[in-house]
């Protein structure tokens with residue numbers, strides 16, 4: 001509703017969640033509580049990312065995770081914080097995390113939700129003070145509550161998400177999420193320890209002038225993508241690539257633009273992960289009137305087959321994504 005509490009800038013996240021819960025006639029409050037648990041962990045991680053340089057928790061942890069990526073200390077700390085908040089909250093029965101090789105099943109199996117999370121994406125940027133983010137997806141478990149977690153609880157397509165969102169730890173810290181009824185953004189006020197509604201009912205511009213892609217690996221792109229990039233240059237579009245997915249995605253959502261991490265010769269399925277990166281942002285994108293594709297299918301329709309599977313990601317303003325797909329089709333028809 002456009003009137004009243006739900007869209008008045010300045011309302012706290014807690015009151016907004018409560019108001020939205022009242023809109024769901026059958027809401028029992030568990031999802032509301034889960035969203036609050038995520039917000040709590042976000043406040044703690046925010047504090048730790050803001051003081052990383054001072055508390056010697058920047059730098060690498062000396063381990064590599066399943067991605068073969070050098071785990072940053074803050075990656076590990078963020079993972080612990082979200083795990084602890086969600087396990088204490090009691091609404092979650094299992095978590096898929098970028099930082100854990102296997103699914104983490106909680107002893108308390110009474111939670112009816114499954115969360116997929118990248119606790120701190122873009123962590124190679126922490127030491128150079130570039131924005132980083134948390135990305136999360138929330139699913140309802142499909143097997144009986146309290147029973148042993150099964151594969152079908154974990155391997156769900158993105159189109160079954162109950163909610164998704166991200167936190168961006170940037171010049172300000174924001175939490176942006178959807179429960180399938182639009183997208184709302186909240187800005188954190190550290191002096192009060194509260195998130196306040198700052199971006200009600202976010203809508204992505206249908207077109208944009210910004211494209212985000214790592215052109216350093218241009219030679220590994222397919223001909224269709226190369227041709228699209230030439231088009232961007234002929235139109236003098238603006239190249240902006242932060243190297244932090246959440247930051248690039250958030251800017252494109254607000255200003256209009258496209259982010260592409262394609263299949264490359266060294267990463268035939270792209271670099272980004274379906275379960276805890278692409279699906280969450282694809283749900284947000286579609287709820288804001290934008291589009292998310294893997295180049296051939298809607299991201300949300302992809303049926304996962306493995307926990308950490310990668311996917312090419314083309315996400316952003318509808319007209320820009322549609323144009324990339326049209327060029328792809330033209331080139332693939334010629335093959």
Ligand code: P6P
Nearest residue numbers: 121122123214243244245246271
């Ligand atoms: P590249 C960060 O590691 C990340 O997962 C995204 O946040 C970011 O957009 C991308 O990878 C950067 O990857 O290969 O361009 O450095």
